[in-house]
Amino acid sequence: MTHNLIRKLLIIGLCSLFAATASAQTFIFTAIPDEDETKLVERFRGIADYLSEELDADVKYIPVKSYAAAVSAFRNNQVQLAWFGGLSGVQARSLVPGSQAIAQGTEDQAFYVYFIAHESTGLDRADSLPQEVRGKTFTFGSKGSTSGRLIPEYHIRETFGEAPEDVFSRVGYSGNHTRTLRLVESGTYEVGAMNFAVWEKELENENIDTDAVKVIWKTPGFPNYQWSIRGDVDENYGEGFTDRVREALLSLDDPELLESFPRSAFIPASNDDYEPIRKVAKEIGIID
């Protein structure tokens, strides 16, 4: 009985080993976990199916738990393509020689951050970051986020000339944009900063209690999300593979898939587009 079990287990194990070798050339991508995971998995499984068909290759999406994990997976060649934010893209490409930004959403050329506040603060929408936010509790999104951390921190420092920890009575990192929204909506934090696209999508889906939380300031635009691909992809997946991936992304016109991002279309991008992000990150000391 025991031996039988062991034999069965060995067979299963061997099979899974073979399965692993057979799929060694799977093209794998990931994405920064900037929203609720369920939504991300749904969205990127759709992208994986689309790319599999377009590229005639086995394409797989793996979810990760942090922005840094996405960057590390890209750096370690465990994923070859990634949907990064502005900052994580700059970090990842500086670590992988030859890697390039190949596509961004139309909206990513000029992306915005919304500063949002709980109704108890009495704050209203203004043309600049209101001085009254001083002394309130505040939450960023993820520590490695562009619209959840980098850009808000930059504007806080610009406005107050101080670090966020000195401006606010409590500074937290919610983890992602949906979470920031929920925490400010429930009053756990009084003020927060989040990705405008996530806000607009949630608003459209009537998932926001607008009596409890409102936008108090919209930042100036900055370049954000992009698809980045490793430099050695052509070598490992065949000549011209990078171009084919780019083509496939640019010609993506499935309205449902685009809506899930939400982006109206994907357009070409280059590493240089993200130079402003690199400069800001360097200025406030997030990268060396």
Next chain:
Amino acid sequence: MLSYPTVRTSLIFLAIALVGLLFADIAITANNPWRDLGNFFLGVLTPNFFSSEGLLTALLRTVAFAFVGVTVGGICGFLLALVYRFLPVRIFCAFIRAIHELFWALIFLQFFGFHPLTGVLAIAIPYSGIFAKVYSEILEEADPEPGRLLPPGTGTITAFLYTKIPDCWIQLRTYTAYRLECGLRSSAILGFVGLPTLGFYLETSFSQGMYSDAGAMLILFYVLIATIPLWVKPKLLPVYILGAPFFLGDGFPIVWGNVERFFTQDIVPSPLRDGEGLAGLIPWLNELMVEQALPGIWNTVILTQIALVATGILTLLAFPLISNHFGGPIRRTSGHVFLVIARSTPEYILAYILLQLWGPSMLPAVVALALHNGGIIGHLIGRQTNTIRLRSDAPQGFNRYSWELVPRVYRSFLAFLFYRWEIIMRETAILGILGIYTLGFYVDSAIQSIRFDQAMVLILITAMLNIGVDILGRYIRRKLALQTMPTC
């Protein structure tokens, strides 16, 4: 009463914790924490077992990682225990067990990525250090008499196998089985950093407020732990141990270049990497100490001291729940259920849940640490009171508690508490990953900004702090002549 050293020590620690409270950030910041807590309990009462297709796989992986990790850790730990009398070995073991499983996982993730080896080593390495220490303590206490009766010329190995092992076998087995339970907990929380175990799905459903899904996972986890005696049988062990490696999942192939890069570039302090030499290293270290390490150490120590005293108080309140000296079977049964849940839930998961519900501050961490550790010590002390026989005319109720039982168990209570001091500190540091400003917060921040050199220095500092507290705890236990058996 003040003339008793145990009482004096307790009061000193109580005073430290009270002073700590003045500096600690204790608050409920959520607007409606009780509604959320209510929703959570509602979720546990209405579990949804069919939420995620991956749930059963995750459970399987949790068990597989625990088995492989604990087996490897057990074997290495046993070998280390044989040479534990050498100081370098002891220092090495103290060092590897001073670093928490999650920190090990975060380190290995950087170069092995999502390969099963990451999870296995994250459990096996710290467990080797713990096994080495405890096994050596058990072996040391073996009766030396049988060894003296052996004929001259008996080989060392033969002597060891025929005299020491039989004498210690039961303790070794009990402790290893106990460690397996700890391994299941460790394995589950590894999911929080991305490994395919239960924590992965628990984090997902919790952060999205899907409490029925989360409730189902917690229930499955409790059932898994509570039924260990049913499914972990000596005869089945070889099957589990041989089979487990095949259920770790595929992950991704290891690229050895990444490993080399990590050790030769990533963790080299950036001034050295950029060729600034020692002149650049001093300001770099200085900045790291002032801006990250010192605030991290301060918060870690304060939180540890408060949590330690809270654990003590909770233990003293909880042990009567399962003690035979009070009340009837209903209270004892519910007491058992409460303590089993409290001690089976990893403090990391408890803290995560409470942080989600109450908002960020040290309070959720203190409550989580006190519940988990108080659950463990309360269970042990409660069981100990059941072996005490009181006179038939002994007082009843509160007098029985305060004048008969507490004085009798107080020494072992303190022994357990000081034994767990270091464990509480190790957990406190790791809870920083959840957003409390302890050392783990700064380690996580360094990793999130891809500064592994800073992360490594901070992890080393955390390890040193743990070793320091371990030494202090042992010193106090020796001073007070307290003896204890190990807990995890």
